[in-house]
Every structure is written in structure tokens, then in C-alpha cells.
Amino acid sequence: MSCVQACVCDVQTRRIGTFISVQQLCPHCQFTRNWNSQPVLGSTPVGNLQLSVATYVNGASFYKLSKVFKAMNMQLCKYNTFRRHARMFIEPAIVSYWQKSQEGMLQKLHAEEKVIVGGDMRADSPGHSAKFGSYTTMDLKNNKVVDLQLVQSNEVGGSYHMELEGLKRSLELLKERGVTLDCIVTDRHLQIQKFLRESSITQFFDVWHIEKGISKQLEKAAKKKDCEKLRGWVKSIRNHIYWTAATSTTGPERVAKWTSILNHVQDIHSHDDPLFPKCLHPLRIAQYQWMAAGYVANLMDLIFDQVFVDPAPFTQELLKIPIPEDLCSQYERPDREEVISGYATRFNLAAV
Structure with a gap:
């Protein structure tokens, strides 16, 4: 059947989130034509699903994303749709891939x-x-x-x-x-220390946690009256912690390198411990704010004796915050x- 007059078609649009569908219908010849802004899998627009995946796997907030879309006057699927995508597609895929990867890693570790x-x-x-x-x-x-x-x-x-x-x-x-x-x-963590000790499992502390705890104590001490000189050494001491952990192979060597910082801040670069008899850096003339022996002893006592020997009081103070x-x-x-x-x-x- 063909039209005998100029066709004036009806145009209908349908939106589902970021998806838009346009349907053209001629009432005389019944000619129809559809246009979709994105592919459709079953009843699910692919663009909506891809946006949900991108939001989910990047750890982004759907509510923040919806505010951005609203500010730009753009369409976005509802939160219930986002959760349905996660429940039906994203989470099963992630869990399945993770379990396969974990199985392979455990087999390698077993060998x-x-x-x-x-x-x-x-x-x-x-x-x-x-x-x-x-x-x-x-x-x-x-x-x-x-x-x-x-x-x-x-x-x-x-x-x-x-x-x-x-x-x-x-x-x-x-x-x-x-x-x-x-x-x-x-x-x-005190409970973990006790559990691993009783289970006869060798435990080492993460150097980042050690550095973080010592740096906090140094920053606190540097704020006290007549202790401003310590502030200039905080970054160097922090770097010394990482250097000690990275370059040492035994416990005694770590202790020797770490305690050498007490001499170094006094412009003394030769040490009594044979495991680390002198600093490795070249001797140079610089106008550092070197510390006096008594100054060092008073400030470092907190770090070496109290924090390492008995961290419980500091833990209790943190719990009171x-x-x-x-x-x-x-x-x-x-x-x-x-x-x-x-x-x-x-x-x-x-x-x-």
C-alpha cells in the first residue's frame, strides 16, 4: 500500500536512563522506522549497563554521579536500576572472576x-x-x-x-x-601479636605502621617549647626508617642502623656498633641544626624506650579520643x- 498524499508521520520518543528510542509511524501507509541511541541486550540498554559497571568498579558514588548528571541536565537511570545491574550482572561476574583467580594463586602458593x-x-x-x-x-x-x-x-x-x-x-x-x-x-594490633605468638607464626611489623607511629611522636615532641629544632629532622628520621628496613638483612643490623640516627643528628658519623661502624653518606660541610647530646637523649627516650617497649599507654590514649x-x-x-x-x-x- 502506498500513500497518495504527503505523509505526516507521528514521532514518539521513549527514554530509559541514558537510552533514547525514537519511533516514526505514518498513519496512512503504516510505514514505521525505529532509531535507538545505543544497542539493547534483551531489555537492557547497553549504555546504561556500561555506566553502571564504570561506576561500580571504580568505587564511585551513584548519588554523586546523579548530582553531576542533574547539574548538566543529562538523563540517568534510577538507583534501583543501578542496583539491579549490580545484582544481576556486575557482582556475579566479579565474584566468578575472583574465585577463578584465587584458585590459581592458591595452587601456585601450594607448590x-x-x-x-x-x-x-x-x-x-x-x-x-x-x-x-x-x-x-x-x-x-x-x-x-x-x-x-x-x-x-x-x-x-x-x-x-x-x-x-x-x-x-x-x-x-x-x-x-x-x-x-x-x-x-x-x-x-595487640590481639594479632598475641595470637601469632601463641600459634608460633613468625611476625614482622609493617614499616609504614612503624614510621607512622614514630612520626606522630616526633611531631608531638617538636611542638613543645625549645624543641623546634627537632621539626627540621622529622622528614630525615622518617626516611631513615624506610632506609633501615630496605637495606638490612638481619635484626641486629636493623638495630645498629636505626640507633645510628642518635649520633647522626649530633653530627657524629662514627658508631660503636661493628655492624654499622659509620654512616654511608659522604662527609660534607653543611649548616644543619645539629642537636646536643642531652637534647637528643631527652627527646629520643620517648621513641626508643616507651614506644617500642610498651606501646599500651599510647594505645589507651588513642582510645580516649x-x-x-x-x-x-x-x-x-x-x-x-x-x-x-x-x-x-x-x-x-x-x-x-
Whole structure:
């Protein structure tokens, strides 16, 4: 059938998030034509799915993204659509890929004689009010994540105990898969120290945590009256910590190199310890603010004797610091199952 007159077509548009479809229909000859701004898989526009994937895997906030789109007067899919994409496509793909990768890594580690791993926990909020924590175990030789464990605070009686529980679960998995540990590198968590000591597992402290603790004490001491001279040495001492850890092969050598800083800041570059008899840098004439012997002894006593020998008082002081109220307390409390599923699906295929 052909038109006997000029066609005046009806044009209809349909929007789904970033997707727009235009349909042209002639009421006389019934001619139709469709145009889509992006491909469609089943009933899912590909552009919407790709945007959800990009937002999810980059750790971006959907609500912040929606504000940007609104400011630019651009269309965006709803949050429920974003969560549906995550639940049906993104999270199953991530979990499946992770499990395949983890299986391959565990098989390689099983074939090695000694494995050095590092572990630490990341919580969903700072302070001691965290609800969830993910404990990560990494193979330090290859810099690859070996295991992830999600721990909920009410499982272990409080957020302070989550890190120990995450470590136990990771070590249990490695033991089940026949991985032989040489040592483990962690932070200075007191519960973890006790557990590893009782389990006869060799433990080393992460140098970053050591440097962070010492730097805080140095910065605090430098703010005291007549201690301004110390401020100019904080960066050098911080670098000396990393240099000591990177260039030493034994414990006594580390001690010799680390304690040499007490002489160095006094412009003394020869030391009594035969393991490190003198500084390695070339002698140079410079107008540094060198410290006097008594000045050094008073300030460094805090670092060497108190922090290393007994860190408990400092830990107690940190626990007394008031924690600001969580931002989420200003909003309506969400459904418990929905909150848990948002975390669990990243780690547990059964929850997807």
C-alpha cells in the first residue's frame, strides 16, 4: 500500500536512563522506522549497563554521579536500576572472576616451599564504630591479593575484634589449601601479636605502621617549647626508617642502623656498633641544626624506650579520643538485610 498524499508521520520518543528510542509511524501507509541511541541486550540498554559497571568498579558514588548528571541536565537511570545491574550482572561476574583467580594463586602458593604474606583490615568507617571490615591477605613476593574475608562487628563482639577474626579465617584457608607460611607482615594490633605468638607464626611489623607511629611522636615532641629544632629532622628520621628496613638483612643490623640516627643528628658519623661502624653518606660541610647530646637523649627516650617497649599507654590514649558522630546517623536507618547484602555480594557468591 502506498500513500497518495504527503505523509505526516507521528514521532514518539521513549527514554530509559541514558537510552533514547525514537519511533516514526505514518498513519496512512503504516510505514514505521525505529532509531535507538545505543544497542539493547534483551531489555537492557547497553549504555546504561556500561555506566553502571564504570561506576561500580571504580568505587564511585551513584548519588554523586546523579548530582553531576542533574547539574548538566543529562538523563540517568534510577538507583534501583543501578542496583539491579549490580545484582544481576556486575557482582556475579566479579565474584566468578575472583574465585577463578584465587584458585590459581592458591595452587601456585601450594607448590612453593615458603610463602611470605601480609595482612591488614579496611573498615567501612573510621574509629571504633565500624560495622563491616574486609581483611585482605597478600602474597608479598608477587604483590597479589590471595584472600578477602568480610567480617561483621556483631559476629565477634565489637569492631575491635574484627581484624583478628579476619586474620584467623585467612590463615585457616591457607592451611586448608596446604600453603606453608614463612612469616606474616601485619600492623601492631595487640590481639594479632598475641595470637601469632601463641600459634608460633613468625611476625614482622609493617614499616609504614612503624614510621607512622614514630612520626606522630616526633611531631608531638617538636611542638613543645625549645624543641623546634627537632621539626627540621622529622622528614630525615622518617626516611631513615624506610632506609633501615630496605637495606638490612638481619635484626641486629636493623638495630645498629636505626640507633645510628642518635649520633647522626649530633653530627657524629662514627658508631660503636661493628655492624654499622659509620654512616654511608659522604662527609660534607653543611649548616644543619645539629642537636646536643642531652637534647637528643631527652627527646629520643620517648621513641626508643616507651614506644617500642610498651606501646599500651599510647594505645589507651588513642582510645580516649572522642569519635565524631557518624554521618549516616542523620538519615533513616536502612533495612538490615539490604545493608548486609551490599557488602556480602562482593565477597560471597552464594549471596549473589
